[in-house]
Amino acid sequence: MxxxxxxxxxxxxxxxxxxxxxxxxxxxxxxxxxxxxxxxxxxxxxxxxxxxxxxxxxxxxxxxxxxxxxxxxxxxxxxxxxxxxxxxxxxxxxxxxxxxxxxxxxxxxxxxxxxxxxxxxxxxxxxxxxxGWKYYPVKSGKFKKWFAESTIRILGKEGMPVEISNENGKLMLPLVYLTQLEVPEGITEIAASGVIWIGEEVK
CATH class of the missing domain: 3.40.50.10240 (Thiamin pyrophosphokinase, catalytic domain)
Structure with a gap:
């Protein structure tokens, strides 16, 4: 069989x-x-x-x-x-x-x-x-994950404010068509007022 x-x-x-x-x-x-x-x-x-x-x-x-x-x-x-x-x-x-x-x-x-x-x-x-990228949605508006040092992408409604926190500090920014971000090794937290998609490179 x-x-x-x-x-x-x-x-x-x-x-x-x-x-x-x-x-x-x-x-x-x-x-x-x-x-x-x-x-x-x-x-x-x-x-x-x-x-x-x-x-x-x-x-x-x-x-x-x-x-x-x-x-x-x-x-x-x-x-x-x-x-x-x-x-x-x-x-x-x-x-x-x-x-x-x-x-x-x-x-x-x-x-x-x-x-x-x-x-x-x-x-x-x-x-x-x-x-070469995998995107997954964050429906709750809150996201927390351990990343290796890498580049991630955030997709969402253009202009939506997003707060990013990790060992580099805290960052507030409005989303553009495709927001690309360098993250350090460790926990990164992301908060948004609506649905966002997180993109990671597929190795």
């Missing part, structure tokens, strides 16, 4: 691959360790299949589905879900909600799209992986 036939109980965050332009298999591989549900948009399907990943759901137009019926056999038990390139993200998230997945990694989604995920954050735990 091959590993991908384990019963999936939705405990693992699903992996939803929307674009592979700036991704390598090595970046995605750690997310697949516990055989999560894998969704892929049609534009990057060929690349994902070349990595040897077992796919559970392909989001594709009706034309693409008709032209690629062989995938249903080759990738059994894969399923198709009808979606246009414009609504792939929404359709995929609706599917994950309907199948009761509590968490999802959005792989290859532009970090600029974080603004479109507002309502979804109440329903899911979401992370975004984009061009």
């Amino acid at each position: 091959s590993s991908h036939h384990f019963v999936k109980d939705q405990q693992e965050p699903a992996v939803f691959i929307l674009d592979t332009a700036e991704l390598s298999f090595e970046t995605v591989s750690p997310l697949l360790e516990w055989v999560p549900t894998v969704l892929v948009g049609q534009e990057c399907l060929e690349n994902v299949l070349s990595w040897g990943i077992k796919v559970d759901l392909i989001l594709a137009t009706e034309t693409f589905q008709k032209d690629n019926l062989h995938l249903l056999e080759e990738q059994y038990p894969v399923k198709f879900l009808t979606a246009s390139p414009e609504n792939t993200l929404d359709e995929g998230l609706q599917y994950l909600l309907a199948t009761k997945h509590p968490a999802t990694h959005l792989v290859g989604l532009s970090h600029l799209k974080h603004v479109d995920l507002g309502e979804k954050l109440e329903l899911f735990d979401l992370t975004i992986m984009d061009a």
Whole structure:
């Protein structure tokens, strides 16, 4: 019995691959360790299949589905879900909600799209992986974490005031389109009046 036939109980965050332009298999591989549900948009399907990943759901137009019926056999038990390139993200998230997945990694989604995920954050735990960075939301407005000496990013509503405290002292600043910050080794605390996303470089 091959590993991908384990019963999936939705405990693992699903992996939803929307674009592979700036991704390598090595970046995605750690997310697949516990055989999560894998969704892929049609534009990057060929690349994902070349990595040897077992796919559970392909989001594709009706034309693409008709032209690629062989995938249903080759990738059994894969399923198709009808979606246009414009609504792939929404359709995929609706599917994950309907199948009761509590968490999802959005792989290859532009970090600029974080603004479109507002309502979804109440329903899911979401992370975004984009061009070598992993972003995760802080819904409570308060965040505290130990970092190695590194660069982090903070995304949020432009102009929102954010307070950052660590051994370098305390800093108040308004968020710009993408706020990049050098943090020292140790605990950094961040407080904001609304949802923010913290970005860390994926090594």
